[in-house]
Amino acid sequence: MTFMLRRGFVAVMMVFVFAFAKAQTTTTTNKTSPKAEREFKKYAFIDSREIYEKMANKGFKSVEIFSKLGDTYYFNNDYQNALKWYNQLFKLDNESIPSEYYFRYAQALKSDRQYAKADQLLKSFAVKGDLDGRLKSLENSPNYLTIVDFQKGRFDVEPVSINSNYQDFGTAYYGPSQVVFASARDTGVFYKRRHSWNEKPFLDLYIADRDQQGNMSNLEKFDSRINSIFHESTPTFSQDLNTIYFTRNNYEDGELGADNDRVTRLQIFKSEKTEGKWSKPEAVTFSEGGYSTSHPALTPDGKTLYFSSNMPGTMGSENTFKETDIWRVNIEDDGSYTDLENVSIVNTEGRESYPYISRSGNLYFASNGLQGLGGLDIFVSTINKDGSLSNPVNIGEPANSVDDDFAFIVDESVNTGYFSSNRVSQGDNDDIYRFVQTEDLRPTCEQIVTGTVTNSITDEPLEDALVSVVDINNNVVVTRRSDSNGKYAVKLECDKTFFIRAEKQEYNTAEELVNTPTVTGVIDVDLALDPKSYKGEVGDDLADLLNLNPIYFDFDMSFIREDAELELQKVLSVLEDNPTMTIDIRSHTDSRGTASYNERLSDRRAASTRNYLISKGIDESRLTSKGYGESQLVNECSDGVKCSEEQHQNNRRSEFIIISM
Template sequence: MKKRYIQIFIFILIAFSGNAQKSLFDDVDMSIDTLQNINTPYSDFGPAIIEDELIFSSYTEEAGKKSDKKNKAFYDLFSSDLNLMGNIITDRRKLTTMISQYHEGPLTFCENTGELFLTQSNWENPQELNIVFKKKNIRLGIVIYEKTALTWQFKEKFPYNSSEYSVAHPTISESGDTLIFVSDMPGGMGMTDLYYCVRQDTGWSKPINLGPKVNTAGKEMFPFLNSDGSLVFSSDGHAGEGNLDLFYIDFPITEYSQRSTFTNNINSPADDFGLVVHPNQRSGYFSSNREGGVGDDDIYYLKMEDYRFNIMTLSNYTKRALIGANVNIIDGDGQVAATGQSDSDGKMSVKLDVDKKYTLIASIDNYLDQVVDLDLTDEGNFVDKNYKVYLDPEFVFQGQVVDILGNIPIPDAMLTINDGNDIDTIYADYQGQFKHNIEPEKDYKVNVTAYNFFGTDIDFNTVGMKPGLIDYLVQLYSLDAGTRIELENIYYDLAKWNIRPDAAQELDKLVSVLEEYPDLQIRLESHTDSRGGDEFNMELSRKRSKSAFDYLVSKGIDPSRVEHVGFGESQLVNKCDDGVSCTEAEHAENRRTVVEILKAKVTRRSKGNIFYF
C-alpha cells in the first residue's frame, strides 16, 4: 500500500467470542487468489464482510486522470454478494446509501446492536472538500450509523474523534461493547498505535493503548477481531517480510499472549493489510499492493485448505460437557484423520482437509456411541467453529412401531410421552423407529397413535433403573375391514356386566377412533373363561357386550355402526377348558373383548408382507 493511500483507514466486521486455545491461523495451509472481477487499475482495499456481502473501498476512475487538477475523486464503497462458503458470486456495484462528498472508508457492522461503524475523511472540515485527498493530511474519524428497515440512519460520531489527529480502523466485538481502532493521538508508542475502548452505561471509556506486544515505533493499523479470539493487525514495526505485514495475537492481551506472523506467502515484500475472515472460518480476504495484481492496491481471496475447529462432546440429557470422551474421525478412504479425547471443557481441537467428507465417532462410558457425518466440501452442510456432538445417555426409550400383521414399519407414528410433569411428542422415522432420552426415577405413560391404526398405551418406570435402554416393539392394529382388535383392560367384576371406570377409559379410546373414522362399522365380541356353566357364561358374555354397546351409544356413536355378540366360553384361546388346572393369569387370557372391523373406507388384503389396496 503506497504512502498516499495509508491515510485511508479501515474497520472490519468481527464476531468476538472470547479466547480460543489455538488460533484459526496456526499450522493451517492457506491459498491465495487474485480477484479479477472486483479489482481495478486503481486502489481497491479494505474488505469487510457483512452478512452475505463483501464491502470494500475503491478509488474512482477519475483519480487516475493525473492532468485533471480539478478532479474531485473520492474513495467510495462498493459491494459484491457472497455465497455460504464466502466466494464472490456477483460483480462489484457501488453503494449509494452512504456515499457522501467525503472519502468513505470500509465499514463494519455489529449485528447484536444494529450499529454500523464507518470511517470518513473531511468529517471535521467540509471546506476542504475540493482538496485532493492525497495532497493534504486530512484527519479521519469514525461515524456510527443505525440500521433501519430501509436504510442507514446517522446516530453519532465516535466521542474521541479529533481535528488534531485521526481515529479510524475500528473493529467491534460481537457484543458491541469493545471497540479497537487506530490513532496517531499524542502519547502513543509510535507513528500510529492500536487502542481500545469499552462501552459502559455512561458511554465509551477512555482509549487504552494495546501495549508493546502490538504497538511499535512504526505504524500499527487495520485491526480485525476474529471469532477464534485472535486480533489480526498490520505493522511495519515488527520483523516481517517488509513494509506492512500481517500479524495476530490473542485478545484480550495478557502477559502470556504471544504475537505470531502469517505463513503461506500471505506476507510479501510489499504492503499486506486489512485481513478479514468469513464467519464460516474457511475463507477470507485481505489487501496488498504486491506484484502480479490488477492495479495498485488489490483485494485477494484467502482460502483455508485446512479447517481447524473444536469438537465439543456434550450430554444430550444434561447438555453439559462430557470430559474424556473418545473422538475418532475417519476419512472417505477409511483412514484415521484425527483421534483424541475431549478436554476439561469437553473440547478436542482438530484440523481437517477441506473438500473432503468424514465420519466422526464419539464414545464414553454410560453413553451411547454417536456417529455423525462431517462434510467439508462446498456442497456440504456448514460445520460450525465449535461443532457440538450430543451423546445419548444410556437412559433411552427406543423401539419401533409396526403393523401387528407382518410387523410392517409404520412411518410417522406419533408417541406422546408423559412423565407426570412434562409431556414430549416425538415421531417415528420412515422405518417406524424412534428414540427418546428419559430420566431416572420416574413413571412414564406413552400413547402411540398413527393414521388408520388403533392406538395403544405403554406404561413403564425407571425407578431403580441403571443406565441403559428400554426397548419396545409397539404393534398396532390397522383399521381395515377384517382386522380383529383385542381391547386391553376391559375388566368386569365377578359375574357382573356393568362398565367399570377402568374399562370406560379403554372404551373411550374406541369412541375417539369411531369419531375420527366415520366410515368404520364394528362388531363387539365378549368372551369369558371356562369357569361357570356354559349357558351362564353365554348369557354373561351377551350382557357384557351389550353394556359395551350401550356405553358407545351413550357417547354419541350411531348404533347402526355397532353390532354386539357374546360367545361365552366357546372360543378359548388356551388350554384352560373345563376341569383343566390353570393359573389366574391363564384364565384372564380368555376373558377378553374383541372388536372386529366389519366395514372400513379401505379393505386391505395381504399377500406375504405386501399389501394391496
C-alpha cells in the first residue's frame, strides 16, 4: 500500500498512470525494468531512481527512462537534477514526448534562470494543441520578469533558528504569541518512521513561542490527539483557538485508508477543543478518499475555509498527473459546509496550493502555473467584499526564488510573518523563513504598465531609455529606465489618465495616452522611438530602413499623391541629414499589362519620384532613377498566374538604394 504526503510538494499527492514502452540504445532494444515500473507507481521515487539511473548509465535511451528519471527529482523538488534528465529527454527529439513534460522541463529551466528557453518551451504547448491556462498566463504577461522584479525588495528575509536538518514548513498562528508548524524531525528513540516517496521521516505538528520580530523558541510537539503515526501538516485555527483544521493522510481507526488504486491520499481533518482537550479528529464531509484535499486556511471571521484539492472540477484534472486548485467552502453556524467553489481566477492547469487569508482580506497562495521565478512562487490576490478576487500578483524577491516558496502567512499588526522554502537545499529539505514586511501591501486597485522601448526603424530594443509617467497637469509621477531588453514597468493608480513618455539621446521622444481601468490589472504600452538621423550602408534600401508605407500612384498615373508625399518626406529628411549620400530610385509594377507598357509606366513613376525630391532642394547629381516594370517580381505572380490583390501589391513597390555615402 502506498500513501502520499510530502513537503514543498506536500501541496498535493496524485496518481501516476504511465504506459511504459521500450528503452533503446543505438544497438539494443529492451523493455523498461518491471521493478522500476512497480516502484515508480508506488511513488517510491528513491528506489526507482537507482534502477533507472543504472539503465541510463548502461547506455539505454528512451522517453520512458529519461522522463521517469527527471520525475524522480522533479516531484521531490530537486529541479537542478531534474533538468539534467529532461535535457536528455528533449535531445531525443521524439514526437511521443507527452505535452506535460514541456511544462516540467520549463519549470526546471527556470530553476537555472534560463527564462527565455523556458518561455519557448511553454509556448510549445500550443504547438501540441495544449493551449491551457499556463500558456495564457504567459501570453497575458509576456513581461512577467519585469513585473516580478518591480515587486523586489518588499521583505527582509532570514531563516528561523529552530530549523532542523529535516523538513520544517507550513507555519500557522496560534494566538498572539505562538506558531504551529510541521516538521520531520524524528524524536523516536528505537526506530525512525520513513516515507518511501523520499526516504524522509513522517511529519508531526510542533508548537513554538514567537516574539514580535518573528523569532521562535521553546519548541515542543503539539497535542498527541492531533499527531498520529503518519503525516500531519498545515493547520489553521479559529480565532478562539477551539477549532483546528489540518492536513493528514487518509487515516482512521489506526489504519491508512486507500482508494481503488491503493493510494492513500490527503484529507482535511477537524478537531474541537472542549475543557482544554482536543476531540478525536474527523475528516470534513467534502474530503473523500478518491482525491486529495489539503492545506486548509480559515478566513478571519471563520465563515469560509480555503484549501487545495484535485477533486473533480480541478482545472488540471484531465492531465496524466493531476494538479491542484484553490477551492473554498462556506461554514454554516451548525458546522455544515455549503457552496463548494473553485476559485478559478487564481487557478491554472498547474499547481496552486497553500492558501492563507490575512486580516486585511488578501489571499496568499503558491503556484507553479502562474508566471514566476521558478518552482512554486508566492502570489497575492485581494478578496473583495462580494467574494470576488483580483488578478493574482507575484510578490517578488526575496520572498520568491528559483526554488519552491510557499506557505506564506503574515501578522499585519506588526508586519512580520513566515514562509517556507527549499532554496538552500534545492529540493532536499524545506526550511521556515521569517520576514519583516518593509512596504505596505498593494492597494485594492492598481495598474501595472509594462512595455518595450524600441527603435522604430529596426525594431531593436533600446536600453536605458528614460520612461516618464506624466499626469494631466503635466506633473511627472514616476520615471524608470528601460533594461537591456528595452523593457520597463511602472505602477499607477486605477481610473486615471496619464501620458507614458519615452526619450533617449539621438532619438525623438514618443508618448502614448493611457486611461487606466477601474479594476486591478496589467497594461502593455510599447513605445517606438524614431532616430533623429538614419544610418545606412551602400546597397541598403531606404524603404526598408525607414519602414516606408507603399508609394502609391493612381491607376495608370505617375504623379505624386498626397499619401505618397508623406512617405517621401522621410526619404527627403535622410538625404538632408546625409548630404553626401546618393541613391538610385527604382520603380516596379505587377505583371498585369504588357511588359513594355509596365516598363514605361514604372520609368515615368521613378522619374516623377526623382523630380519631386529635386524640387525639394536635393541636388540632381545625387539621384538616379529607373523603371523595371514587371522584370523583378518578388513572388510567383507572373503573367497568367491567378493572384490576390495583396500579392500583386507586393510587386508594385518603390526602392531607394544607397549608391554611395
